[in-house]
Amino acid sequence: MDETASTRSTIEAYVTCAERRDWEGFGALLAEDVVYEMPQSRERIRGKPAYLQFNRDYPGDWHLEVRRIVADGRHAAAWIDARVGTEHQDACVWFELSDQGLISRITDYWPEPYDPPPGREHLVERW
Amino acid sequence: MDETASTRSTIEAYVTCAERRDWEGFGALLAEDVVYEMPQSRERIRGKPAYLQFNRDYPGDWHLEVRRIVADGRHAAAWIDARVGTEHQDACVWFELSDQGLISRITDYWPEPYDPPPGREHLVERW
Numbered sequence: 001m002d003e004t005a006s007t008r009s010t011i012e013a014y015v016t017c018a019e020r021r022d023w024e025g026f027g028a029l030l031a032e033d034v035v036y037e038m039p040q041s042r043e044r045i046r047g048k049p050a051y052l053q054f055n056r057d058y059p060g061d062w063h064l065e066v067r068r069i070v071a072d073g074r075h076a077a078a079w080i081d082a083r084v085g086t087e088h089q090d091a092c093v094w095f096e097l098s099d100q101g102l103i104s105r106i107t108d109y110w111p112e113p114y115d116p117p118p119g120r121e122h123l124v125e126r127w
Numbered sequence: 128m129d130e131t132a133s134t135r136s137t138i139e140a141y142v143t144c145a146e147r148r149d150w151e152g153f154g155a156l157l158a159e160d161v162v163y164e165m166p167q168s169r170e171r172i173r174g175k176p177a178y179l180q181f182n183r184d185y186p187g188d189w190h191l192e193v194r195r196i197v198a199d200g201r202h203a204a205a206w207i208d209a210r211v212g213t214e215h216q217d218a219c220v221w222f223e224l225s226d227q228g229l230i231s232r233i234t235d236y237w238p239e240p241y242d243p244p245p246g247r248e249h250l251v252e253r254w
Contacts, residue, residue, distance in 0.1 A: 004131075004199065039217060041243040043251040050250045059246070068221060070204045072131065072197040077204035079221055079234075090166060092219035092236055094195060094206055107206075109219055111238040116168040119186070123177045124170040 007097055008071035011078055014095075014103065018055060019064045027052050031102040038108050051106075060084040074098075082110075134224055135198035138205055141222075141230065145182060146191045154179050158229040165235050178233075187211040201225075209237075 001009070010029055017026035027048060036045040036054070045051050067079040067090070074097040082089050089110060096105035116124065128136070137156055144153035154175060163172040163181070172178050194206040194217070201224040209216050216237060223232035243251070 008199070038243075040238050040240050042240075042254045043243050043247075044254060045251050054247060054250045057247075068202060068204075070197045070199040070202050070221075072135070072199055075195065075197050077195075077197045077206070077219075079204070090236065092204075092221075092238070094197075094219075109217065109236065109238040110241075111167050111219070111236040112241070113169075114167050114237075114239070116165075116170050120170075120181060120184075123181045124172050127169045127171060 003073050004071045006101055007074060007076050007095075008069055010097065010101060010103065011069050011071060011076045011095055012066065015064050015066050015069075015078065015080065021056075023052055023056055026055065029103050031098045031100070031104040034102075034104055034106065036106045036108065038110070040109060130200050130228075131198045133228055134201060134203050134222075135196055137224065137228060137230065138196050138198060138203045138222055139193065142191050142193050142196075142205065142207065148183075150179055150183055153182065156230050158225045158227070158231040161229075161231055161233065163233045163235065165237070167236060 014026065014029050030048045030051065032048050034048055034051055036051050045054055061084060063083045065081045067081050070077045076095040078093045080091040080093060082091050092109040094107040095103055098104040141153065141156050157175045157178065159175050161175055161178055163178050172181055188211060190210045192208045194208050197204045203222040205220045207218040207220060209218050219236040221234040222230055225231040
């Protein structure tokens, strides 16, 4: 398996383990010094123990489904459909992997709905 | 050049041409039936002419810089730093390319800042 295939498989496992609440499997994918960032709220979590706790404690009966994973050497991006009850939100997650193939950096975006600005109605359709 | 390298180069050119307002070069990267979607506002633009006009007419002295491009076969994701004046916003853009290597589908997310929810202060640092 080449580096890209191995990265893709690691990111697939990251989502699967989170969805299954398999925190042992999830932790095995992470570097000890993993850094997790949410640029929208300017929050950063450092280290595997804190990041595992953040995920274990995350409130709500959340579920994750991969919409797409794009892997490229030691980089990857995951487009995820996150659901809590009937509420859906898409996430865009950027990953970096270490020399050892462990996830060393995660940057997580949670885009929220907004109203379209005026002036482009003639070019767009809505759904 | 393999498919992934060709995809990566196409997405690099997409950002470069947009930044340069090189609409001829930009249009040459797009499939005639390109579909552009912004899920946050549930807006969709169909076809190269409308999508070119949308970009040409986009208001403000905007500038784009690639933070990362991840390419994987005919899929790619671009993490972009968009700037208007001193205002920065990150974009997460998902691409699909056609058999001919033209961009056939673009899904564009513009995550906005939000305040962190309470309850995780013990795990996070802010910046």
